[in-house]
Every structure is written in structure tokens, then in C-alpha cells.
Amino acid sequence: MARLPDRSSRFMLIATFVICSSILFVDFRFDAFKPVQNFYKSSSIFIRVFSSEYIARPLYRSLSSIRDTGRAKEENQNLKEELNKQLIENYIISNKKILNRNIFFDVTTLEKLDLKLIPAKVVDFDVNQYRCCDKHRMFLLPEVSSDIDSFKVVINPEGIVGQTIKVNRSLFEVVLLSDKSHRIPIQNENNFYCEASGLGIPKKIFCDVDLTLGDKDFDLKQKIYSSGLGGIFPKGIEIGSIYEIQDLTPKEVRIIIDLNADPLTSNYFGVLL
């Protein structure tokens, strides 16, 4: 048996490894430590936002009052934020007909349906994880004090980005469409329906199609829409186009869809209530 350095305990080395791997297994299999991670994340976001809003920004403002260029920069930033908000509102206005036509919402109040939009700002988005790994998440803070529940649609000026998961009263997590664990029901113009999963690659989702179930009609660059099945996403919203068709087996193909909405384009998002 290998000799260990002085004062090292063989039992402690092995026991710690076994405990850590058990914790990893439990978290991987059952997501058991999600509340701990949420608590850490929301606390760190709170500290960051608090220090930025009440310490860094006042300090910066007092300094920028000396320099006019600083003020101009802030104004430029505000204008950009306003423009982003306006673009989201424009997106809603231009798609309102389609959104109201969605038969999977409450049919009796179809005409009265007034889409409410809550603007929200990104407080934490691990771009590195978004580009390297399967987990595509971001944390948003609503601009108005409103309790945002889970399973609400999040949009940006380019289209649907993902859906919400409630973390606490003032913070929510967004599962992006490209997240590996995310599913969105889709369709094309030829009544082809499918449940697309996130591919784990930025702006890409995929759909495995069994060709034995009948003729399927799809081509590259064909537009893909949300089908509204499942009741979370509105029906008929263009979400992207077919990017690649891969043959998995002679009777099964994988369609890879390039999404329209890039979550990196703006800091502002809208949540449809």
C-alpha cells in the first residue's frame, strides 16, 4: 500500500471523496441542492446590486458631475435602455394579433385579452457557461415590483428567449430555449408538429423526427413557429429557421433550428404575464 505524507489520514482522504461524490450524485440525479445554489446566487446578486446601486453608483455620480463626459455617457446608457424597452414594446405591438389569436389561452376572454408586459433587467448571465456548456440560464430582476411566477414567456426585441422559474419575490431565473433541459412545442407552415429540445449550443434547438410515421415536409431555412401546445408559449410566433438536417438513422432525422432571438443582444427583456 502506498505510503502517505506525514500526518495525512487515509480514512479522511477516502471518506471526503466518497461524501463529495455522493453529494454530486444526489444533486445530479435529484437536483437536491438547487435551493442552496439559489440562495447563494440570490444573495450574491443582492450584494452586487446593493453595492452597485447604493455605493458604486452614487460615488460614480459624484465624480461624473465633475466631468461632463461621464454625464453624457450615463445619458447615452439611459437612452439605450429606453430604446431596448421600446423595441420590446414594438415587438409586442407587431405580434399582438398573433398573440391574441392563440387558442390555447382562455378562449372566452379572447377579445379582451390584454397582454401585460413586465420589463426586466439582466442581473446575472454567465456567458461563459452559455457558450461552453449545456446549462443556459440567466437571472433577471423585474423593473416594477411584481411577483413573477414560473412558466412565463420571456421575450427580447428579436423574439422568444425562454421561460421563467421563480427564485424569490424579486428575482427570477430564465431557462433559455437552447438549454438542454428546455422543451418547446413547434410547428412549420405545413402542419408538421414537434417538441424541440435545447441543443446546449447558443441559439440552437433540435427536434428528432421519426420518418416512419408519415411524410414530413421540411427544408433548410424553412421558418419554424411556436405551436402553442403545452399552454406556455403563444401560438404562431416565429422562433427561427431550419439550420441543418442530420440523418440519425435511415428512418430518423434530426432537425437543428437556428433561433431568431439572441439573448446577448440586449440587457432588457420583457416578461409576458
Add this chain to the structure above:
Amino acid sequence: MKLSELVFLTVIFILLSFFDSQVNLFLIDFFIVSNTTYLFLCYLCFRNPQKINSLFGAYIGFIIDLHQNTFFGLNATLFTLSILLINYNYFRLRMFSTLQITATFSFFTVFFVGFKGILVSTMNFQYLIVFISFFSAFFTYLFVPSLGKFLIKKTKL
């Protein structure tokens, strides 16, 4: 280990993890992954296995798991496994030259990157990243001892 040393090392590891994630943003296009945090832990453990024990590895691992928002226990498991391996082969590694140590820790890094890739990037696992990470770890580890000496010269680690 004193509390002040623990806090100091925790801050250093969090900063290194932050550095890694920032650098990886640019390197990921070239299929390269920066693993300074992991190599720094290997260096510290090899330098002082009595103080940098498996409990410390687990603690730092859990902190980094929370910081990076990955599966809870992923870094902790891999850190404790590396510390276990270094401890079990400590006297063998002591006989190695600097180049051999660098190559050994680079192989450890390959396993680290591969295992992490399987769990966090299941659908897009790329062997190229694992392969290239050997070379990136090799070059990074050439600077890690200098970085380590610079960072911890005031402590007795």
C-alpha cells in the same frame, strides 16, 4: 491551517475561478480551456499536502461549484480525488523532475476537463477540447509555481 490563511486562500481561489471564466470566454472559440484554479490547487497540494488536505479541497470545490453554478459537488469531487491521488503518490512525485510533474498535472487536468465536460456539456462533448487542454495545462503549469510563490509568500503554506 489558520482562519486568516483559509480566508486568504478562499479569496485567491474565487479570484482564480473568476479569472478562468473570463479567459475562457475568449479561449472557447479556439477549443482551449483555462484551468488555472485546478492547477493552482494541485501545486499547493503537492507543495504542502499536510495543510492542503482533502477537507480543504472539498471546501474550495463546493465554493467554486456555488460560484460557477454547476452541479453541487462536481469540483469538490474532482478536487478531493486529485488530492487523494497526489497524497497516494506523493513520494513518487517528489522524485519527478519539474517537466515530469508538469506533464503529470497536465494529465490530471485532461481527466478534470473530460469529466467536467461529460457532466456539464453532455450533448456537445468535444474530444478536441480535452486533447488541447493537455497542452494548455502544460504551458499554464509552467507559470503556476511562480504565481503560487508570489501569491502565498506571506503565508507559511
